[in-house]
Structures are given as C-alpha cells and as structure tokens.
C-alpha cells in the first residue's frame with residue numbers, strides 16, 4: 018500500500034481511481050522517505066489528498082443552503098393579510114392535514130382546531146373506531162367549513178402510513194402538514210424494563226412519529242406544498258418528572274424534540290425546484306386530563322393532587338387549551354418559526 022493510500026485509509030477514505038493512479042505507481046513509504054526533500058512529490062501527494070477530501074465531501078448529502086432560495090413567498094404579504102380579513106393568517110380553508118393519535122384525547126382536540134378553521138383533517142389511530150367525542154367534533158368541523166375523517170392506522174406500520182398518506186395527498190393533490198400525537202406511556206423503574214418493552218415504546222413514540230413525518234414530507238415534496246409539521250413531545254422530554262418513574266417515555270420525548278430540530282434544518286429551506294418549505298416544530302405540554310393520564314392516576318394514588326400542586330396554575334390542563342398553539346403552528350401565523358419547541362405546562366418547568 019502506498020503512503021498516500023495509508024493516509025487516506027487512516028482518515029476513513031478510499032482513493033478514487035485517479036488518485037490511485039497518481040500515487041500507487043510510485044510512492045512507497047521507503048521511497049517517500051528517500052524523496053522527503055523533494056518538494057514536488059510532497060505537493061503532489063497533498064494535492065491528491067485534498068482532491069480526494071473534496072470529492073468525498075461532495076458525495077456526502079448535506080442540508081440545503083437556506084440563503085440559496087430564501088422563504089420569501091412564505092412571509093405574510095401585508096396587503097393580503099392585514100386589514101382585509103380577520104386573522105387571515107390562521108385561515109386553513111382547503112388545506113389538508115393528517116393527525117396521528119386522533120381518535121381521542123389531545124390528538125382529537127388538535128384535529129378539531131384545524132378542521133374548525135377550514136382544514137380537511139384525516140385522523141389516524143390504532144383504535145378500530147374513534148372515541149365518543151368524535152361525533153360532536155365532526156359536526157362542529159362541518160359547521161365551520163372543514164371536515165374530519167377517521168382511518169384506523171397504527172404508526173408502527175410504516176407501509177400502511179406511507180400508503181394512506183399518499184392516497185390522501187393524491188386525492189386532494191396536496192398535503193399541508195401533520196400533527197403527530199400518537200403516543201404511549203408506561204410507568205416502571207428503569208431496571209424492570211426489558212429490551213423488547215423499551216424498543217416498543219421507542220418504536221411508537223419516536224420511530225412511528227419519524228416515519229409519519231417522512232411519509233408526509235415525501236408527499237409535500239411531490240406536490241411542492243410548503244407547510245408545517247407539529248410533533249407532540251412533552252415537558253417530560255426536558256425534565257425528569259419528580260416522583261414519576263418513566264425513563265423511556267421521557268427519553269422518547271426528548272428524542273422527538275431533537276428530531277424536530279434536525280428535520281427543520283433539512284426541510285425548511287425551499288430548494289430551487291420549489292420543494293421544501295416545511296417548517297417543523299414541537300409542542301411540549303404539561304399534564305393534561307386525558308385517558309392516558311387518568312390511567313396514571315389509577316396506578317399512583319395521590320398523583321393528581323401532587324401534579325396539581327406542581328405547576329403555577331394549581332390545576333391540570335384541558336385538551337382544548339392546546340388548540341390555539343396547534344393552529345398557530347400549522348398555519349401561516351407561525352411563518353417564521355421552525356426547529357423549535359413550544360412548552361405549554363402551566364409553569365411546571367419554570368420554577
């Protein structure tokens with residue numbers, strides 16, 4: 018092996034045929050030492066190395082350059098949005114969204130927010146049917162010009178997610194965004210978790226969410242829809258909840274917050290061909306009164322009172338208290354926000 022090849026290998030590089038030709042013919046390490054004084058050989062070797070570095074770095078995929086095509090089209094045009102219509106930035110008329118975990122609880126409330134402002138919202142959930150609040154939510158959505166649709170779909174089934182999202186986008190010839198709220202919680206001391214249990218929770222809360230986001234991004238790129246994604250993380254992704262043994266849940270939510278930053282970097286810039294322009298953010302709620310949390314209260318006596326005393330409001334949240342934030346993130350109202358995390362927790366993590 019020539020010296021140059023050895024150096025390339027040490028740096029994890031494989032020489033291109035051109036470099037091999039320049040270097041392998043002549044330079045063994047003995048020869049290199051003999052020729053040490055020869056400037057020209059050293060220069061040739063360095064140049065070959067630099068060329069190889071450049072060739073390699075050009076083949077590694079990189080995020081798009083945001084200055085190349087600034088997101089000017091997404092900025093609100095004062096003439097259209099100010100004074101013409103009340104809060105035009107929040108109008109979702111004709112837009113199409115997917116909400117996971119939308120059978121009940123927080124997911125359904127957030128889906129309602131989008132449908133009540135004119136959006137056509139497809140709720141995915143692993144439950145065969147939506148919960149008892151669905152009928153009323155669907156009626157209200159239609160009254161305000163939007164629509165709610167239900168599909169049984171598990172986020173662990175990536176192919177199903179991909180197929181369903183593609184079908185919806187093809188039908189409407191667009192997809193404007195998602196809210197990823199499907200999630201599970203389980204309380205147990207760290208040492209009691211098996212690999213299978215931990216993997217399952219991460220597969221739903223993190224991987225299932227990521228696969229939903231990538232399926233949606235594929236369609237948004239296909240139809241050149243600039244839009245927005247909102248991932249439901251949790252304040253539990255930023256702190257250890259005092260007195261609550263939920264190591265895997267908390268880690269899965271921290272992973273979701275980080276994923277939003279990375280996907281925002283990758284998808285927010287608009288490419289020259291018009292694709293991209295997808296903002297990605299999280300909402301991190303504090304404790305909300307949902308079926309998931311009511312189950313925690315059954316498991317841990319006194320927990321409700323404890324949680325109520327741990328935030329600055331002295332109570333737990335209703336799901337409806339997150340509708341405004343979801344609408345903000347999914348609409349043009351948040352057109353300059355991406356890669357971030359709205360913590361809405363009644364001050365729980367602020368003291």
Ligand SMILES: NC(=O)c1ccc[n+]([C@@H]2O[C@H](COP(=O)([O-])OP(=O)(O)OC[C@H]3O[C@@H](n4cnc5c(N)ncnc54)[C@H](O)[C@@H]3O)[C@@H](O)[C@H]2O)c1
Pocket residue numbers: 117118119120121122123124141142143144170171172173197198199200201202221225249250251252301302303304305306307308309310
């Ligand atoms: N309730 C809270 O206090 C709280 C606080 C912070 C964050 N969150 C998050 O909010 C989201 C909604 O939680 P919630 O409190 O409304 O709980 P919930 O149990 O009432 O609702 C979660 C929904 O997700 C669905 N789901 C679970 N696994 C799924 C899967 N594999 N595929 C498809 N759907 C699946 C469930 O069927 C359910 O309808 C979750 O991501 C949760 O982690 C909740």
